[in-house]
Amino acid sequence: ETGVTQSPTHLIKTRGQQVTLRCSSQSGHNTVSWYQQALGQGPQFIFQYYREEENGRGNFPPRFSGLQFPNYSSELNVNALELDDSALYLCASSSEREKVETQYFGPGTRLLVL
């Protein structure tokens, strides 16, 4: 167990709806990254937050947005859901202060868009 938790574990939405996924970082970690993993693929980087500011973004449209809170927990919001958004969404925490390059992943949220 990494100490990173995500909620919910599973979610079913319909096309056009909005969804919010949540992540609680490992204690002491101030950086959180979000990844999307489609079936049979490796995780794709969505964005990263460091000290409540976006610190890098992958090739995802603006309808993917995020927040990081003072306690370093995080949210991923997706607006106007599309069928291709169906995937496993993973968050990972890490600690820049400790110079740790390893990321600690949560168990993921599996999103199905119908």
Next chain:
Amino acid sequence: SQQGEEDPQALSIQEGENATMNCSYKTSINNLQWYRQNSGRGLVHLILIRSNEREKHSGRLRVTLDTSKKSSSLLITASRAADTASYFCATGPGYSTLTFGKGTMLLVSP
């Protein structure tokens, strides 16, 4: 886009055998990491090798890195059924984002 590509895509072996999987990447890296994923759940970090290292060991794992060929290999010795999982290589510029390959699915039969 995927930075790393693992090979083979799938590997089936018997318990006790060694499993070798390879990873190729495209651009210069700071480090290369290997992760394991069980049944489509969260990823677990296995080992990190820096760009100035050539080989690293951790328990039954041995990782090599050849920066001139932009490739890495992961060897799992004396495989167990519990090693059944997908294995991903990931490259990173440092503390920031990771770029993953598509993974190798390993099946270890009792």
